Amino acid sequence: MQCPAEGRTATLETMLNRQQPLDDFYAIIPAGGVGSRLWPMSRAEAPKFLHDLTGSGNTLLQATVERLEPLAGRQRIMIVTGRAHRSAVEEQIDELADHNIVLEADPRDSTVAIALAAAILRRREPDVIVGSFAADHVIDDWRGFRRCVSEAVAAARDGFIVTLGITPTEPAIGFGYIKADGLADIEGAPSARRVDSFVEKPTIDVAKEYVESGDYLWNAGMFISRADVLLEELAHSEPELAEQIEELAAVWDEPEKRGPAVDRIWPQLKKIAIDYSVAEPAAARGKLLVVPGDFDWDDVGDFSSVAKLHNHGRRDRLAILGDGGTVLADSASGVVVSQSKRIISLVGVKDIVVVDTPDALLVTTTEQAQRVKQVVDAIRRSGHSGVL
Amino acid sequence: MQCPAEGRTATLETMLNRQQPLDDFYAIIPAGGVGSRLWPMSRAEAPKFLHDLTGSGNTLLQATVERLEPLAGRQRIMIVTGRAHRSAVEEQIDELADHNIVLEADPRDSTVAIALAAAILRRREPDVIVGSFAADHVIDDWRGFRRCVSEAVAAARDGFIVTLGITPTEPAIGFGYIKADGLADIEGAPSARRVDSFVEKPTIDVAKEYVESGDYLWNAGMFISRADVLLEELAHSEPELAEQIEELAAVWDEPEKRGPAVDRIWPQLKKIAIDYSVAEPAAARGKLLVVPGDFDWDDVGDFSSVAKLHNHGRRDRLAILGDGGTVLADSASGVVVSQSKRIISLVGVKDIVVVDTPDALLVTTTEQAQRVKQVVDAIRRSGHSGVL
Numbered sequence: 001m002q003c004p005a006e007g008r009t010a011t012l013e014t015m016l017n018r019q020q021p022l023d024d025f026y027a028i029i030p031a032g033g034v035g036s037r038l039w040p041m042s043r044a045e046a047p048k049f050l051h052d053l054t055g056s057g058n059t060l061l062q063a064t065v066e067r068l069e070p071l072a073g074r075q076r077i078m079i080v081t082g083r084a085h086r087s088a089v090e091e092q093i094d095e096l097a098d099h100n101i102v103l104e105a106d107p108r109d110s111t112v113a114i115a116l117a118a119a120i121l122r123r124r125e126p127d128v129i130v131g132s133f134a135a136d137h138v139i140d141d142w143r144g145f146r147r148c149v150s151e152a153v154a155a156a157r158d159g160f161i162v163t164l165g166i167t168p169t170e171p172a173i174g175f176g177y178i179k180a181d182g183l184a185d186i187e188g189a190p191s192a193r194r195v196d197s198f199v200e201k202p203t204i205d206v207a208k209e210y211v212e213s214g215d216y217l218w219n220a221g222m223f224i225s226r227a228d229v230l231l232e233e234l235a236h237s238e239p240e241l242a243e244q245i246e247e248l249a250a251v252w253d254e255p256e257k258r259g260p261a262v263d264r265i266w267p268q269l270k271k272i273a274i275d276y277s278v279a280e281p282a283a284a285r286g287k288l289l290v291v292p293g294d295f296d297w298d299d300v301g302d303f304s305s306v307a308k309l310h311n312h313g314r315r316d317r318l319a320i321l322g323d324g325g326t327v328l329a330d331s332a333s334g335v336v337v338s339q340s341k342r343i344i345s346l347v348g349v350k351d352i353v354v355v356d357t358p359d360a361l362l363v364t365t366t367e368q369a370q371r372v373k374q375v376v377d378a379i380r381r382s383g384h385s386g387v388l
Numbered sequence: 389m390q391c392p393a394e395g396r397t398a399t400l401e402t403m404l405n406r407q408q409p410l411d412d413f414y415a416i417i418p419a420g421g422v423g424s425r426l427w428p429m430s431r432a433e434a435p436k437f438l439h440d441l442t443g444s445g446n447t448l449l450q451a452t453v454e455r456l457e458p459l460a461g462r463q464r465i466m467i468v469t470g471r472a473h474r475s476a477v478e479e480q481i482d483e484l485a486d487h488n489i490v491l492e493a494d495p496r497d498s499t500v501a502i503a504l505a506a507a508i509l510r511r512r513e514p515d516v517i518v519g520s521f522a523a524d525h526v527i528d529d530w531r532g533f534r535r536c537v538s539e540a541v542a543a544a545r546d547g548f549i550v551t552l553g554i555t556p557t558e559p560a561i562g563f564g565y566i567k568a569d570g571l572a573d574i575e576g577a578p579s580a581r582r583v584d585s586f587v588e589k590p591t592i593d594v595a596k597e598y599v600e601s602g603d604y605l606w607n608a609g610m611f612i613s614r615a616d617v618l619l620e621e622l623a624h625s626e627p628e629l630a631e632q633i634e635e636l637a638a639v640w641d642e643p644e645k646r647g648p649a650v651d652r653i654w655p656q657l658k659k660i661a662i663d664y665s666v667a668e669p670a671a672a673r674g675k676l677l678v679v680p681g682d683f684d685w686d687d688v689g690d691f692s693s694v695a696k697l698h699n700h701g702r703r704d705r706l707a708i709l710g711d712g713g714t715v716l717a718d719s720a721s722g723v724v725v726s727q728s729k730r731i732i733s734l735v736g737v738k739d740i741v742v743v744d745t746p747d748a749l750l751v752t753t754t755e756q757a758q759r760v761k762q763v764v765d766a767i768r769r770s771g772h773s774g775v776l
Contacts, residue, residue: 328766330759343748343775345763348756356749360731363751368736371718375733378716387731
């Protein structure tokens, strides 16, 4: 059973139709991650989430905020990002209150980003339910997405940590999977299932078995729970980290104390993904549920995704991103990113990826786009990190 | 019979071995032609012949001069080029005397370039034999080339206009062909043949027949004849143009008269290829011979040729031209021209052509490289001629 399909309660339907925010819900958007495989468009200084990768006119971050607004309300969306990105984020997101932006001294992986936001929010609002949603994913079916989140919030009220698992549309080898167990039978969350286990990125043969079985869902890294439940789970698995985060949260809203606390504590914070610090331990203790979602979802991992999203799957089209120069194409398909002021001519190149920036040029194909990360590693080793 | 093979006279062999210049021979190098299919590397301001397209360390013009030096002597090579290229040509060619450079007010096609040089030279030296050789062709087998030119010069002394026809190595459709007739039986030019006719670029099927027949040779546009014979032929077919050229030549070596004559006459000069004004009429009158040459020859017409020349035919290699930026290649083959200061990354692109210049970028494949000319036409129409 899938959450957008059957078995929804009347209350849920009513809420969706009225599209009123959920009272006790707060959305957290961890906006980090450079997106190496999108180099040289995405870089340390201008990471993936600050770009419009779909041709929608919105950046990925803007689209994420808009998608969450009907669920949480505009004033109940918190963005966690690096200090270097503050001005870019504030420029892109209107009416972003100071108390809704958490600036990281340096990146400390997803546990710190999400748990710190959760801890800050719990001090402001003890019963708050938080949901964390990456700033750089693309979902077009907002209605389907909201329906799933609403179920997840209902289950979170019952004390569960809930993740959204995406129904696979193909045997992808680039994602981790969640093995779902039986229905959890939660009021307001009819499609929520217990979680058997998390599994790492599979081989193609294993991925095919997963998809056929119907029990495996893509791990999209979206987690919904009461803030106190999440922090309690963290305290079990990573007590020291949980304590440091609480210490930071305790002074976060006191400007004269926050700085010294960050200076003292931040460098000691452990880098660990929330999958390992919270989700997997919770699953092992039977506290994790998954709400399956068959809405579209893309993590825009590489230029192949960019081309697909921009060209709506049509392989004969050429997506043009950026407004730098003039692009002249003759029998070309794929994607071109134009960030310099030059004339770009593409002649008879199929499934091509051309990324033209003032100091770096990338030419690859949609099929080879995954390998861009290796190039980035090579550039780092070769001492040209200035362009990364 | 081919000139480099059999039937050479002892005198010819001796000359070749001693590599002494031919006393009465003067080489003319028409250095014009932008090379549209090599855009954006080759441009109006920096045409093809000014570039090193083979990785030899010499530009095409420099290699042409070096190839002709053993035949004509360094002081008997005349370059005909546009006023805009004077300083670039002088920079590339050491010891180029003023009397050996003819500057064109604007391009007037090959008849004007070659016949004007011939007329100027004849006034200085009535019995001179001239040979015209494009500045942007590549020939590696200099010895084979010189052997053929020496035969052609011998036949020219007998009053013939002689062209070198290249023995086809494949059924090329990008060249015109010369249909050769029987041996001409000329002393010192044992392989010279009479010419039946010139034929335009054929279809592939026709080209295959040509190659199989053994009677067809590529028209490489190289002509050798006495200057007076060439001008006489021109006077037959294009009397007005011949007269205008003589008028210019008459005052060319008088600085105070040359300028006014050029201002008055140049704008009226007819644009016509020497194939039509001299070669074809001479062939019709039985005055044209062809010396077949089986030396390698390439007119470097497009980036496919550049890749082939640079990679010595190996399709798995990546040729890197220019010294602008840093090129990082991962499973890439073809050719990259780096004229900007950027990092260029090529990932998993086969037979690719990337030309990176400060104001224009081209991405195509070696297979599609012929189509670059259409792009250049499109750019001209679109009002971006500044990059051409």
